[in-house]
Amino acid sequence: MEGYSVPYLPDLTPYPNLEDMSRNFGWPPPGTSALTVGWLAPEHNFPTAFPESSFLDSLFYLCAHHSILRTRGFHSCALPHTAKPAAPYPARRGGEEAWLGSAEISVVAADGKLLFAPNLVFHYVEEHHYQPPDIFIEAVLAGRTVVLPTNFLL
């Protein structure tokens, strides 16, 4: 399947879909602060670091089991590869498989802000050694997953 690229959004800038979500679904409540993480694009540099395996474990679990806001299509990774990666992207860890590229993950930072990332963020960290902001790493390691209201059927 031919995927389309994730829109580029700088890290820790206001999450652009917040007002629409709030208006259409009644969540999150108006006034919630939500920021972007991991909306990468090849023409924009990003910080890199070799990822800790505990962080990869936690991030994979989140992407495999707590993906939200599913879309119809699939985002493909637009970063440089020797062979073009598949979309949806098959990620594997600990004997488990998850198909990434058509949903997002959201975690709650220590200060209460919501952080939204495409679930391809696991691939970015594992393969491209993208280093997300510390507040995201802390929230993922702490497992502070956003729990959507039960009437939020996405």
Ligand SMILES: [Zn+2]
């Ligand atoms: Zn990639």
